[in-house]
Amino acid sequence: MNGSDAVIVFEGARAEYPGGTVAVEGLDLQVRPHELMVLVGPSGCGKSTTLRMVNRLVELTAGRVLVEGTDVARTDPVTLRRRIGYVIQHVGLFPHRTVAQNVATVPALLGWSRERIRERTAELLELVGLDPGTYARRYPHQLSGGERQRVGVARALAAEPAVLLMDEPFGAVDPVGRRRLQEEFWRIQRRLGTAVIFVTHDVDEAVRLGDRIVVMSNGGHVEQVADAVTLLAHPAPGMVADFVGAGRTARLLPITELTAADLDPLEGVGGPSGAGATAPGGPGGAPASGEGVTAAGGPASGARVPAVRLGDRLDAALAALVAGGPAVPVHDADGRPVGRLTEAGLLRALRRAVAGAETPA
C-alpha cells in the first residue's frame, strides 16, 4: 500500500538501549487504517520496544516512525501520548481516583467541559461492558482484574486516539476472562475502527485478534506478515513454523466459519423414519433456535447439544459433533435447517481453510 495511507509507518527503525542491547534493528512496517495488527514472537524479541517507539517511551537510534504522517521525533512526547492510547498488562489505574475519573484523565487534560467528559465516560464504560451506574464511582481496588483491564481500555480510548497501543493487555487475566476480553475488544475495535498495534507472545491470541499478524524474532526482525489463516496454513519455514507450532491446524478451528459447502444434505438421514431422521425445525416445528437442539441419532442421542448455524466457528461445530455426532443438524441465520455436519464435513471445512489461504509470495 501507499505509505502515505498508513496510520503508523516504521522506516528503518532501530532502538539500542544504554548498555548496548540492540532491541530492534532495521524495522520496516506499516499499519493500515482501521487495522488491528498483532506483533507476536518469543520473549525478548523486541515487541514491546517496537510499540514503545510509537509513543516515544523508547527513542529511536536510527530511522523514523510516523503517526498519521508526522514523525514522532518532531512531536512533543506529552502531546503525542494524548493522541495515542496505551494499555499495558497491569494497567496502572490511578488508585485514588474513581473509575470515572480514571477514564476521564486525558479528556480532563485536554480541557473538555464537565458535561462532555461525563457523557464520554458513561459511553465508554458502556462500550467496555461496565454499567456506569454500578462502576463509575468505584475505585480500582474494588474491581476484578478483568474489570480493571476494561477500565484501562476505556481510559485509553477516551479522547478518540488516532492509534491504540496494547502491550499484553489481557496477559494477567484468567483464561476464561481473557477469552471474553479478547472477543469484546475485537468487537469494540471493529466498531470504532481505531488502528491498533497489539503485542502478545500467545499465538492463539494473535490469530484470534489480528487482521494481520507480524511474527518477530530477535532484534525486532520481521519473519512473516500474514493474516491468521495464511499464517497457520502456510507458516514460513523455520522460526515461524516452529513458533506457530504443531497445533497450528487445530488453531484454525476457532477462526474458520462453517459454510454451506461443508454440509451434507438433509435428506436421507438414517432413512425416512430412522432415529434422528427429523431435523429439528422440521414439519410444523420451529427450531430450538440458538439454545441447543436434540442430537440427531448420535451416541448421545437425546442429549442437548449446542445448535449449529452457518457462520459458526469450527471449534463450536466440533464441540457439537463431539456431543451429538456423528451428524448434527445445521441451520441458517433464520433458523431453517440447511444440512447436516459430519466429521468428514468438518475435515472438508478445515482443508478448505488451508487451501483458501493466500500462498505467501
Ligand code: ADP
Ligand atoms: P519483548 O517485548 O519481545 O519481550 P522487549 O522489546 O521488551 O522484548 O526487549 C527486547 C530486548 O531489549 C531484550 O533483550 C530486552 O532484554 C532488552 N531491553 C528491554 N528493555 C530494556 C531496557 N530498558 N534496558 C535495556 N535493555 C532492555
